[in-house]
Amino acid sequence: MRKIGLQEVENIALGASLLGAGGGGDPYYGKLMAIGAIKDCGPVTLVSPEEVPDDAIILPIAMMGAPTVLCEKGTAGQEYKVIYDMVSQYLGKSVYAVMPMEAGGVNSMLPIAAAARLGLPMVDCDGMGRAFPELQMVTFTIGGVKATPMALTDEKGNSVIFNTITNKWTEELARAVTMSCGGSVTVGLYIMDGATMKKYGVKDIVTRSEMLGKAIRDVKMQSDITITPEDAFLAASEGYRLFKGKISDVLRETNGAFNLGHIMLDGIGDYRGQKAEVTFQNENIAATVNGEIKATAPDLICVVDAETFVPVTTEALKYGKRVMVVGLKCYEMWRTKEGLALVGPRYFGVDTDYIPLEERVKGGNCSV
């Protein structure tokens, strides 16, 4: 158990933008909400999974919808209270703590804001270890945990409770309501007890995110002159360098509450004369170098600034920007058969078997 204050929020937000793998929304907007809530209500208590009683009720809180919409539409402020009241009334039980369901992107920040405003602790755990575009894509689905009862509310005051036969149906119905509500809403889902959280959750992910953020911030200040900032960044993040290049084309469209598209890259430095492509569906889902796939979901494909190593979300991709493409290993549960059925490359329309990142890069000019 420890406190999350303003400095911690800054680092978690930066780490979350790396774990977002290009998606999950720029944490910046969520960070403002978390900072506002902490200034109003004081720091948030972060509890370790092991500190949570087995029978305690955990309420994961998230935004659902297109990150680009979220940035413009915003929230009204009362959403967390509405979700909390809906869930408490529906279950007839009190909620012990909130939790992120998605450690990557803006959804890393909203549970902090919710915890501060509701006066509840937040659990150091999530259901992805990164960001994913659909709500059934969580480790809890592998564990057979139901997404419902799920509470949804918009900034206007409309609210909905779902009970569905599968988590894919939750996604279908909640996505339809999200679009009707204007493209982004606040949700409470995968309400579970402490025992379930400990069994299937990605533990200590908030702390890992904070460490990653701190590493990016510190990389240029390191005193060891025998190592380049780039190598220091790759060592701290345990990342694989897949490509370095200048963005030569960006294709982006908002379709069915998703941001879809790709970027084309012309190599720079060691990669001069080479070409790469990164495709995304909210998150980056495949990286191809010289026509050869170097990484696919569920491994994390992160596009970072070539000089500062600050992660670039898909919304911020621009022609001419110089970036490095980095691969990070996904949480081990995603590499099981059940995990790959949910978030493997074929689910996203990439016609290849999943091969772990570290095997794809072997023998190529990628480096760890």
Place this chain on the structure above:
Amino acid sequence: MRKIGLQEVENIALGASLLGAGGGGDPYYGKLMAIGAIKDCGPVTLVSPEEVPDDAIILPIAMMGAPTVLCEKGTAGQEYKVIYDMVSQYLGKSVYAVMPMEAGGVNSMLPIAAAARLGLPMVDCDGMGRAFPELQMVTFTIGGVKATPMALTDEKGNSVIFNTITNKWTEELARAVTMSCGGSVTVGLYIMDGATMKKYGVKDIVTRSEMLGKAIRDVKMQSDITITPEDAFLAASEGYRLFKGKISDVLRETNGAFNLGHIMLDGIGDYRGQKAEVTFQNENIAATVNGEIKATAPDLICVVDAETFVPVTTEALKYGKRVMVVGLKCYEMWRTKEGLALVGPRYFGVDTDYIPLEERVKGGNCSV
């Protein structure tokens, strides 16, 4: 208080197909459900609005979606129980009776099936006095009654509870879920107390529907030879004859869970050489004779077989069919400013002020 058995269901269904004004779905499928439920569970008790205590909870039950989808997709049977349980649990109160919200079309029948299966009485009242395509189009909206909390369930077992800021928002969100569920679902909405039902409802509409059905059935058996069957039908239904003709063209499309389209008519008999058009959005919304509008929503525009006077729903409109177009006056509350804002011709895209049916037909060759 009286019993609704198989013979009453037959007459109510026939009357409901006239009150459906072409829409609301062919009551045939609903009739089979009502008959099945009465055979399984016995006749239904129909209670007059005045017999209902002011504080009793009334649960209107309906199908939401496109009638053409409903006929093919069907229901699983457990829906009424699911809705009843959701509402009882949510309110923490027991339901006194069910009620139709829409006396026209298939939604006249489903509350009978629900009442039989749930062992509850049904109230002789609705919120339209006809059929309309959207759920906020009820007299209760004029009275400021909220459509929510609204319960929705599909035949697969998914269920949703809505709470919205306006009844138009209920329509938006529930329609989105209805489409995601395949185009038709079962709903419980406008849950209200007896006092509210008595204040804003269209009272005794089930009895009127039954009387209309009986009149259509009896019209050819009447013994008064001084009056033609057609005149007998118009007298019994208090209908205005707008046109008689042969259908020369049918345009139909399913769009956003609605059936949209129009029919063109070539006059027969007294109308030979004349042309007419009836446009519909689930229900018939405007009738034009020789380029002049003769009737618009919210008045009822009914297309009936030219010989048998059996109403023809929009799904059953076919090239070559000989029909009579009949206008019926709508419930008086629809003719107020508030009523016309909800269901006036302009809401349906017909660019004309509302003029009551009986004034539009004055001086023309329409007859009562």
